[in-house]
Amino acid sequence: MKDKVCLYGKAVIVFSFFWMNVTLVHAQNYEQVDATIQLYPKSFENPEQLSKFISRDFSSEEDKVRAIYSWIVNNIAYEPKEYKQFNYNFKNYRERNQKEEATRKKIIKRTLQKGIAVCEGYAMLFERLCELQGINNYLVRGDTKASFNDIGRAFKKNHMWNIAIIDGKPYLFDPTWGAGKYNGNFIKEPTYFYYKTPPELFFKTHYPAMYEDALIDTVISKEVFSNMPIIIPEALRREDVEKPLNGIISSEDDDGIITFQIRNINPATVSYSFGNKKITIEKIEKVNNLIRFDVPLELGVSTLLIYFDGTPALGYKID
Numbered sequence: 001m002k003d004k005v006c007l008y009g010k011a012v013i014v015f016s017f018f019w020m021n022v023t024l025v026h027a028q029n030y031e032q033v034d035a036t037i038q039l040y041p042k043s044f045e046n047p048e049q050l051s052k053f054i055s056r057d058f059s060s061e062e063d064k065v066r067a068i069y070s071w072i073v074n075n076i077a078y079e080p081k082e083y084k085q086f087n088y089n090f091k092n093y094r095e096r097n098q099k100e101e102a103t104r105k106k107i108i109k110r111t112l113q114k115g116i117a118v119c120e121g122y123a124m125l126f127e128r129l130c131e132l133q134g135i136n137n138y139l140v141r142g143d144t145k146a147s148f149n150d151i152g153r154a155f156k157k158n159h160m161w162n163i164a165i166i167d168g169k170p171y172l173f174d175p176t177w178g179a180g181k182y183n184g185n186f187i188k189e190p191t192y193f194y195y196k197t198p199p200e201l202f203f204k205t206h207y208p209a210m211y212e213d214a215l216i217d218t219v220i221s222k223e224v225f226s227n228m229p230i231i232i233p234e235a236l237r238r239e240d241v242e243k244p245l246n247g248i249i250s251s252e253d254d255d256g257i258i259t260f261q262i263r264n265i266n267p268a269t270v271s272y273s274f275g276n277k278k279i280t281i282e283k284i285e286k287v288n289n290l291i292r293f294d295v296p297l298e299l300g301v302s303t304l305l306i307y308f309d310g311t312p313a314l315g316y317k318i319d
Helices: 008-015 031-037 047-057 061-075 080-085 093-114 119-132 175-179 222-227
Strands: 137-144 159-166 169-173 180-182 186-188 195-197 206-208 241-243 257-263 270-273 285-287 290-296 303-308 311-318
Touching: 031 061, 047 061, 047 093, 047 119, 061 119, 061 159, 061 169, 061 175, 080 093, 093 119, 119 137, 119 159, 119 175, 159 175, 270 290
Parallel strands: none
Antiparallel strands: 137 159, 137 206, 159 169, 169 195, 180 186, 241 257, 257 290, 270 303, 285 290, 303 311
């Protein structure tokens, strides 16, 4: 499908280095839903079969969407070879639309039967199951930011995710990123951080092609998103990173000293690396909910990774 591309696998190969165990900041009691889903079959012939299970066991929109997301992230593996399964050509827009709808149905069916997909399979299956449950939802295409190579590059529609309306309010979902990570092989590691993710946290890594789908009132340009650093801690927002604002640091600025100023985080230790050994920062200034520290640049380096309490936290490119 020439106008639908997902680069999730490429991104996660790098981002898996940054991966953290998540603690939900938007938690709710879903234990019964998640436990029920574990009893479902691991594959289905079509989405209608799975939808019947969900209709039987759940009544509220909230529980139904949770069941849909939970089943997908626990049973679908990311497989980049799926890119090649449904390529097609078309002569005109009518033919394209016909082939797109036929292909969508094939992708959904294959995802359910084979248990493998790229982002289109995850997102389209989520969309279809919501449709069958009468839940208003739609697909979102856009760009993602997950590796050093994503800092400063041009906007690409390289990924697909979902918005679903629950009890009249829109929420963001990414079942592809929620299923695990890919580093040559798929590593099943379901997370619910990408279930109803708060928009200000989702935006750190996802920029929609139509900005209103960011669900953020403040307009932030594609260029600003592109130049942001990689921000890994789940509760750390873009606006919390006050210095450096730009994810590309010039090796000639500030006499070789990079000053960091970050709010709403209080690590016991801060360290850094330029791709080799990790170095602990001895002097950290803490004032209320703000920390300041300096990192001396080294010659010939191309990336900088900051760690909070030994865990990767911020990624920068060095120009």
